[in-house]
Amino acid sequence: MYKISIGIPIYNMEKYLETAINSILEQTIGFENIEVILVDDCSSDKSGEICEKYSLLYKNIKYYRLEKNSGMAGKPRNKAIELATGEYMMFLDPDDYLLPDACEKMYKTIVVKNVMFVTANFIWKYIKEGTEKIHLKNESQMITFLEPQKALTMLTNSCCTKIVKREFILKNKLKFLEGMPSEDAYFTHSLFLCAKEGYYLNEPIFYYCIRNFGNLSETSNLNERFFTNLMNANRKIMEIFREEMQIRYYSYYYIDFFVYIVRKVLLSKQINTEQRIKIISEMRDLLSFSEKIKIDFNTESDKYEYLKIFKMKEEKEIENYVIKFEKIFEEIGIDEVKKIEREIIKELQEKIK
Numbered sequence: 001m002y003k004i005s006i007g008i009p010i011y012n013m014e015k016y017l018e019t020a021i022n023s024i025l026e027q028t029i030g031f032e033n034i035e036v037i038l039v040d041d042c043s044s045d046k047s048g049e050i051c052e053k054y055s056l057l058y059k060n061i062k063y064y065r066l067e068k069n070s071g072m073a074g075k076p077r078n079k080a081i082e083l084a085t086g087e088y089m090m091f092l093d094p095d096d097y098l099l100p101d102a103c104e105k106m107y108k109t110i111v112v113k114n115v116m117f118v119t120a121n122f123i124w125k126y127i128k129e130g131t132e133k134i135h136l137k138n139e140s141q142m143i144t145f146l147e148p149q150k151a152l153t154m155l156t157n158s159c160c161t162k163i164v165k166r167e168f169i170l171k172n173k174l175k176f177l178e179g180m181p182s183e184d185a186y187f188t189h190s191l192f193l194c195a196k197e198g199y200y201l202n203e204p205i206f207y208y209c210i211r212n213f214g215n216l217s218e219t220s221n222l223n224e225r226f227f228t229n230l231m232n233a234n235r236k237i238m239e240i241f242r243e244e245m246q247i248r249y250y251s252y253y254y255i256d257f258f259v260y261i262v263r264k265v266l267l268s269k270q271i272n273t274e275q276r277i278k279i280i281s282e283m284r285d286l287l288s289f290s291e292k293i294k295i296d297f298n299t300e301s302d303k304y305e306y307l308k309i310f311k312m313k314e315e316k317e318i319e320n321y322v323i324k325f326e327k328i329f330e331e332i333g334i335d336e337v338k339k340i341e342r343e344i345i346k347e348l349q350e351k352i353k
Contacts, residue, residue: 007080
């Protein structure tokens with residue numbers, strides 16, 4: 001049995017795919033201990049040819065092409081789980097790549113700590129700028145539901161930061177959402193709900209390649225359909241927390257999500273003011289689903305203007321809010337917005353009762 005199976009969802013990634021695969025070939029744990037599962041979501045470029053080439057060269061590389069394009073990474077990742085035979089499961093996006101000792105670090109940690117999953121970190125690699133930034137938090141430690149706010153800061157939504165015991169995935173029928181964004185957030189929090197605890201390794205294991213930094217408002221898929229699907233995905237995430245009676249933990253997650261997405265909504269050039277009003281109204285309603293979430297917005301801090309949306313009831317109020325912040329965000333810039341967001345998230349999570 002292979003020590004690790006690595007699933008890679010692929011759609012039109014001919015420019016980057018070989019770099020991702022080669023980073024697995026060069027792992028210090030020994031490539032003979034790794035199984036690679038390439039799942040092609042009906043690419044129209046040469047991605048399929050690349051997959052086929054590698055699958056013919058190496059017996060431990062499997063290539064599977066879906067019959068119909070699913071539109072998101074969830075279905076290809078689920079297929080990778082289905083085809084995997086390794087003791088543990090990892091995931092990698094086709095436009096990112098692993099550090100040489102990633103698999104060795106993750107395998108040793110999950111075996112020594114004897115947990116169902118380990119979550120680690122990554123390095124932001126800004127391609128156009130030629131710069132890197134290590135994404136690290138806290139010290140390596142156990143994470144548990146007993147400290148939800150602390151756990152959430154270390155967990156990260158990405159499945160690519162994790163190694164999971166494959167038997168645990170199958171036993172608990174853990175799946176990625178299919179056909180919608182936030183598929184890995186759904187998987188990650190389902191995993192944590194089932195496992196109750198895991199281990200956080202404060203080391204990077206892959207390069208997260210950012211190719212459009214500074215142009216977040218021009219990302220082509222940030223349209224109304226994308227945000228609608230995002231809301232639908234978060235309703236499903238909310239339901240898994242509700243089923244496990246962990247609404248309080250969900251509130252920590254959603255505060256983080258809301259603050260992050262509001263910025264994307266306000267900066268996106270793919271939607272107009274009317275669409276922004278509709279989307280933000282839905283986001284507000286989703287957070288106010290439970291009386292168990294009690295957040296005090298009565299504060300003099302200017303940054304809380306950002307979240308006064310929760311007290312707005314009239315559409316005109318929301319419209320004025322959107323127009324105001326469209327202008328503010330354009331004036332102060334992305335970096336300052338992110339700084340404010342981090343402060344908001346920390347303070348709001350501390351206010352959750």
